[in-house]
């Protein structure tokens with residue numbers, strides 16, 4: 001990936017980052033890079049994620065899924081156990097990868113009614129093996145396959161930790177089981193079996209995804225001048241310190257829409273700590289120029305926009321039309337129009353004195369998505385180092401889990417009691 005930070009500097013935006021501040025930032029990045037590099041070489045928790053392009057075996061994953069003959073995949077997982085896989089298959093234009101990453105009964109009924117179980121593999125993913133939503137959904141799916149007389153054991157692969165209910169079930173049913181690598185938090189695990197089983201079942205070149213990841217990893221140097229990943233992380237932190245608390249993440253490719261969702265989890269769950277952290281807002285170019293851009297141009301000066309732009313893509317002619325005011329379209333392609341919209345939106349933000357960062361990649365393909373995923377993981381790790389937060393855990397999510405377990409009749413929890421004693425002020 002390439003970066004253009006021109007519109008995030010104080011010569012172009014308010015707030016913006018001065019070149020002096022960039023120099024000071026570069027010293028901090030050099031120090032942080034040493035910590036990250038040491039963490040990678042010692043495979044320390046979290047930092048080990050950046051080793052995945054090396055440590056993940058594509059052939060091992062392909063061998064494990066080889067017995068499964070399917071032309072669609074249903075991934076049962078949530079958060080980091082779903083978004084990485086979805087990001088990769090969507091980037092490759094796959095339409096037959098479905099997610100069960102919520103517990104909405106109506107949506108689940110609609111999805112299960114629409115699926116052809118015979119040709120749909122079940123990809124169950126949970127690092128902890130205890131996530132209520134994933135286990136509940138898996139029990140529902142298993143039951144639906146059995147009710148339809150379809151053997152789910154021949155179509156299921158499990159990716160989970162060494163122990164836990166899911167690991168036990170996989171052993172009991174002798175299901176193909178892959179491990180969530182040690183030392184890798186869920187949201188940083190896309191380039192492991194967690195994110196690669198689904199594309200492998202669907203026949204994509206997962207080695208090429210790892211190649212893209214290697215490229216990104218090999219680009220990590222101790223200076224923002226030649227390391228786009230670190231430059232992105234450092235700039236985002238510098239802007240947050242200047243009051244930029246929202247990061248609108250806007251890819252100009254439909255195939256990258258799930259990537260914006262993946263980024264939202266990465267950025268929020270990693271950096272939302274100690275009263276710090278930017279709020280990631282998901283947007284899509286050019287669509288959300290017609291819904292959110294008004295705010296990003298004319299709202300408070302507390303938002304940066306990350307514009308992700310593939311420079312090469314398949315295209316489609318816009319038919320010529322002899323109508324006044326429309327002829328200009330007939331001489332272009334949809335890709336030309338999208339590029340013009342992209343350039344215009346970037347310039348419109350600068351004209352409104354609003355910071356943006358341009359992220360460019362050649363093409364949205366196996367290598368491209370591998371590069372993007374590892375680059376933004378490295379950007380996030382760098383941001384966490386500069387912010388001084390614990391990047392790799394997510395303690396704040398446990399309160400809600402304890403409350404839900406208590407409310408559902410699991411062990412009584414203080415959190416569940418707090419829910420029952422909540423303050424009511426009804427307005428009807």
Ligand SMILES: O=P(O)(O)OC[C@H]1O[C@](O)(CO)[C@@H](O)[C@@H]1O
Nearest residue numbers: 079080081126127128131186397
């Ligand atoms: O893979 P698991 O353990 O099921 O967790 C799913 C997701 O839930 C979280 O733990 C948050 O609740 C995320 O960090 C994680 O990606």
